[in-house]
Amino acid sequence: MKKNNAYIGVDIGGTNLRASLVDGKGGILKSLRTPVRIDLGPDRAFEKLLAQCRELVEAAGEFGLKAGGVGLGVAGKIDPAAGTVVFSPNLPALNGFPLGRELGEKLGIPVVMENDANAFGLGESWAGAARDLDNWVGITLGTGTGGCLFLGGKLWEGAGLGFCAEIGHMIILPDGPPCGCGSRGCLESFASASALMRGAREICPAGGSYADVLRGLTERNELSAASIYSAARSGDAASKKLFETMGWALGIGLSNIFSLLGIDRAVIGGGVSSAWDAFIGPLRASLEKSASMFDAQRAVVVRGSLGDDAAQIGAARLAESSVG
Amino acid sequence: MKKNNAYIGVDIGGTNLRASLVDGKGGILKSLRTPVRIDLGPDRAFEKLLAQCRELVEAAGEFGLKAGGVGLGVAGKIDPAAGTVVFSPNLPALNGFPLGRELGEKLGIPVVMENDANAFGLGESWAGAARDLDNWVGITLGTGTGGCLFLGGKLWEGAGLGFCAEIGHMIILPDGPPCGCGSRGCLESFASASALMRGAREICPAGGSYADVLRGLTERNELSAASIYSAARSGDAASKKLFETMGWALGIGLSNIFSLLGIDRAVIGGGVSSAWDAFIGPLRASLEKSASMFDAQRAVVVRGSLGDDAAQIGAARLAESSVG
Numbered sequence: 001m002k003k004n005n006a007y008i009g010v011d012i013g014g015t016n017l018r019a020s021l022v023d024g025k026g027g028i029l030k031s032l033r034t035p036v037r038i039d040l041g042p043d044r045a046f047e048k049l050l051a052q053c054r055e056l057v058e059a060a061g062e063f064g065l066k067a068g069g070v071g072l073g074v075a076g077k078i079d080p081a082a083g084t085v086v087f088s089p090n091l092p093a094l095n096g097f098p099l100g101r102e103l104g105e106k107l108g109i110p111v112v113m114e115n116d117a118n119a120f121g122l123g124e125s126w127a128g129a130a131r132d133l134d135n136w137v138g139i140t141l142g143t144g145t146g147g148c149l150f151l152g153g154k155l156w157e158g159a160g161l162g163f164c165a166e167i168g169h170m171i172i173l174p175d176g177p178p179c180g181c182g183s184r185g186c187l188e189s190f191a192s193a194s195a196l197m198r199g200a201r202e203i204c205p206a207g208g209s210y211a212d213v214l215r216g217l218t219e220r221n222e223l224s225a226a227s228i229y230s231a232a233r234s235g236d237a238a239s240k241k242l243f244e245t246m247g248w249a250l251g252i253g254l255s256n257i258f259s260l261l262g263i264d265r266a267v268i269g270g271g272v273s274s275a276w277d278a279f280i281g282p283l284r285a286s287l288e289k290s291a292s293m294f295d296a297q298r299a300v301v302v303r304g305s306l307g308d309d310a311a312q313i314g315a316a317r318l319a320e321s322s323v324g
Numbered sequence: 325m326k327k328n329n330a331y332i333g334v335d336i337g338g339t340n341l342r343a344s345l346v347d348g349k350g351g352i353l354k355s356l357r358t359p360v361r362i363d364l365g366p367d368r369a370f371e372k373l374l375a376q377c378r379e380l381v382e383a384a385g386e387f388g389l390k391a392g393g394v395g396l397g398v399a400g401k402i403d404p405a406a407g408t409v410v411f412s413p414n415l416p417a418l419n420g421f422p423l424g425r426e427l428g429e430k431l432g433i434p435v436v437m438e439n440d441a442n443a444f445g446l447g448e449s450w451a452g453a454a455r456d457l458d459n460w461v462g463i464t465l466g467t468g469t470g471g472c473l474f475l476g477g478k479l480w481e482g483a484g485l486g487f488c489a490e491i492g493h494m495i496i497l498p499d500g501p502p503c504g505c506g507s508r509g510c511l512e513s514f515a516s517a518s519a520l521m522r523g524a525r526e527i528c529p530a531g532g533s534y535a536d537v538l539r540g541l542t543e544r545n546e547l548s549a550a551s552i553y554s555a556a557r558s559g560d561a562a563s564k565k566l567f568e569t570m571g572w573a574l575g576i577g578l579s580n581i582f583s584l585l586g587i588d589r590a591v592i593g594g595g596v597s598s599a600w601d602a603f604i605g606p607l608r609a610s611l612e613k614s615a616s617m618f619d620a621q622r623a624v625v626v627r628g629s630l631g632d633d634a635a636q637i638g639a640a641r642l643a644e645s646s647v648g
Contacts, residue, residue: 135483149584151475158586159459166583166617171576173498174614181616252495259490260473260581262482290498292505293490 005068006060007323008053009123009316011116011308012036012074012099014090014143017045019052020309021059021067022316026127028309030059042093049099050106057107069110069323071315072100073119075142077162080113086162089180090143112322116311117146117165118155120304123314124267125150128306135263137167138304139250140270144168144180145188151261168192170256172249190249191279193225193272199242200228210236229275243278250279251286254301259293269304276303329392330384331647332377333447333640335440335632336360336398336423338414338467341369343376344633345383345391346640350451352633354383366417373423374430381431393434393647395639396424397443399466401486404437410486413504414467436646440635441470441489442479444628447638448591449474452630459587461491462628463574464594468492468504469512475585492516494580496573514573515603517549517596523566524552534560553599564602571603575610578625583617593628600627 006029010019017036021029032052038045053070060067076088083100085091104111114122121138124130130138134153140146147167149156158164168188169181176185180194189195200214200223210231217223231239250268258264268276280301288296304310330353334343341360345353356376362369377394384391400412407424409415428435438446445462448454454462458477464470471491473480482488492512493505500509504518513519524538524547534555541547555563574592582588592600604625612620628634 147584151480156475156585159588161586161588161618163583163617164586166586169583169617170580171614174496174576179616183614183616186616252498256494256580257584259487259493260471260584261480262485262488262490264483264485290495290507292503292507292510293487293493294485 005320006063006065007316007319008056008067008070009119009312009314009319010049010052010070010072011119011311011315012049012072012091013116014038014075017048017052018308018312019049019056020312020316021056021063022313023065024320026123026313026317028313029063030056031309031312032056036091038091038093042097045094046097046099046102050103053103053107057109067109069112069319070103070107071119071317071319072103072111072113073116073311073315074099074113075116078113078115083111083113110319110323112318114315114318115146116140118148118157119311119314119318120146120269121148121150121155121314122317123306123310123312124269124304125314126317127313128310129267129302129304133265133267135261136265136267137254137257137261137263139167139266139268141191141193141268141272142270143193145192146270149261167253167257170253172252187249187253191246191253195246196225196228196242196272197223199245200239203238210234210239214239225272225275229278232275232278240278243275244282247279247282248286250283251288252290254283254299255287255290258291258299264294264299266301267304268301269306269310271308273303329644330387330389331640331643332380332391332394333443333636333638333643334373334376334394334396335443335635335639336373336396336415337440338362338399341372341376342632342636343373343380344636344640345380345387346637347389348644350447350637350641352637353387354380355633355636356380360415362415362417366421369418370421370423370426374427377427377431381433391433393436393643394427394431395443395641395643396427396435396437397440397635397639398423398437399440402437402439407435407437434643434647436642438639438642439470440464442472442481443635443638443642444470444593445472445474445479445638446641447630447634447636448593448628449638450641451637452634453591453626453628457589457591459585460589460591461578461581461585461587463491463590463592465515465517465592465596466594467517469516470594473585491577491581494577496576511573511577515570515577519570520549520552520566520596521547523569524563527562534558534563538563549596549599553602556599556602567599567602568606571606572610574603575607575612576614578607578623579611579614582615582623588618588623590623590625591628592625593630593634595632597627
């Protein structure tokens with residue numbers, strides 16, 4: 001019967017709720033997106049999630065398929081067994097919310113959960129840039145910096161301590177810039193949208209035309225990683241420098257991960273990976289400078305190939321492999 | 325028949341050749357030690373190794389046992405399949421030497437090889453401080469800084485690229501002190517006998533009574549990690565500082581490893597771990613300061629319990645599990 005099944009993959013981020021109906025090979029049959037508006041409370045967000053899932057269950061029928069289960073990729077720490085969100089920095093209203101359990105009860109089909117970085121990895125591994133890789137590290141560059149590890153062909157989930165692949169909180173520069181986690185000099189403090197925004201705000205006081213542009217955006221609350229990338233592409237040296245620093249930090253982080261794990265493959269995704277050309281050169285130079293135990297020339301660092309869909313496809317994969 | 329077997333474990337270091345006859349539970353029945361004197365050439369070293377193994381094969385008979393195989397733990401990069409030493413910084417004369425293969429032919433029993441840091445880990449895991457651990461990192465503080473990883477109860481050997489668990493070459497401080505590997509600011513440049521010796525030589529020009537002592541030792545070619553530890557214990561502030569820096573770097577390194585792998589257990593061995601009381605306090609303080617994604621209070625960092633015997637016992641374990 002499995003051949004007739006499709007799976008629903010949901011990516012619950014700080015801004016948007018994205019859900020897709022995915023076929024048994026990782027292809028998207030139908031996609032839905034709506035603002036999560038968590039400020040209106042977890043119950044409203046849950047209603048939106050439920051409505052999306054019901055629409056996709058129905059859509060499966062239209063394709064002559066049956067939705068076999070739902071996978072939820074959530075930005076934050078989740079308890080897969082209990083089906084609850086333990087702690088989500090960007091979705092604090094969901095903390096402790098039994099999202100998976102309630103959804104399963106309402107829909108009457110199995111619901112499984114993962115954090116969004118692992119969902120990204122499962123997606124790229126199933127149908128994306130990591131399809132042929134057994135041992136690799138994934139990095140997601142978004143508001144924060146997430147990660148996942150695949151070892152021996154499987155997602156590595158750590159020793160069951162409730163944290164794993166926290167690549168964003170590996171320290172790159174002791175006593176470096178403050179990080180949202182409370183520590184300093186973490187990868188996230190160099191390689192995330194937050195890091196770019198902090199850097200851009202620091203540029204403003206220096207004056208100059210781009211400083212004026214960035215200050216204007218900041219004042220209108222419109223500053224984003226994308227606007228800083230535009231400034232860099234337009235030739236603004238200070239904005240370019242922010243992406244160079246991002247690449248420098250990613251190169252050191254990857255070198256450390258490769259040396260430790262005896263691997264040399266990485267896939268980078270997340271919204272900020274759209275600025276690929278602004279940081280990949282500095283990343284490769286930094287990786288080469290840092291590498292001593294592995295051949296940096298043979299190391300492969302690529303961009304995820306599923307874009308914004310990776311976590312949804314990965315969440316569907318999780319449902320597929322859990323439910324069968 | 326396995327019950328009647330014993331195994332020979334050999335630790336081939338830069339200075340000494342140590343070999344033990346080990347019973348089926350990791351207990352040492354007989355130990356031999358002799359200077360390796362690699363300066364006299366690989367053939368002489370091989371003769372010594374062969375003599376040691378023959379003596380232990382005979383000893384097994386005296387215990388009413390049969391030596392079922394030999395495990396070699398070698399400081400350097402080895403090719404287990406070919407039975408050769410690929411590259412050993414401290415035993416350069418052995419580079420390319422078919423140590424395992426020739427020994428197996430002469431003895432007529434199976435010979436298996438591992439690098440010494442993995443052998444350390446196999447020993448501590450079998451009969452030492454890591455006996456009850458499934459997920460942990462091992463660090464050996466010797467001339468250099470070695471490491472091993474155990475994930476899901478098994479030694480993790482990487483993606484088969486010829487390097488793994490190169491913890492000593494994870495970068496702690498970008499553009500920090502030069503490391504033997506050619507890079508800068510690696511863990512090894514802070515946390516090894518080499519790092520202590522370099523640090524002590526830098527203290528000398530400053531003058532003062534301990535500087536005089538350290539300079540005297542340097543001039544007589546007698547400076548060692550042990551003499552610097554003595555100076556620290558006698559209250560020399562500059563020597564103490566070297567161990568504090570070692571602990572600081574180890575704390576950051578462990579925090580990065582724990583965050584990445586979702587683990588919180590470490591076992592530290594190697595000769596320099598004898599200076600435990602001089603660096604463990606700074607290590608714990610640094611780990612606590614660096615930790616954001618895991619609970620540093622629950623993290624456990626302990627000293628290996630097998631001392632100098634760990635790699636021999638681990639090499640014997642390797643023989644035991646390969647040969648059966």
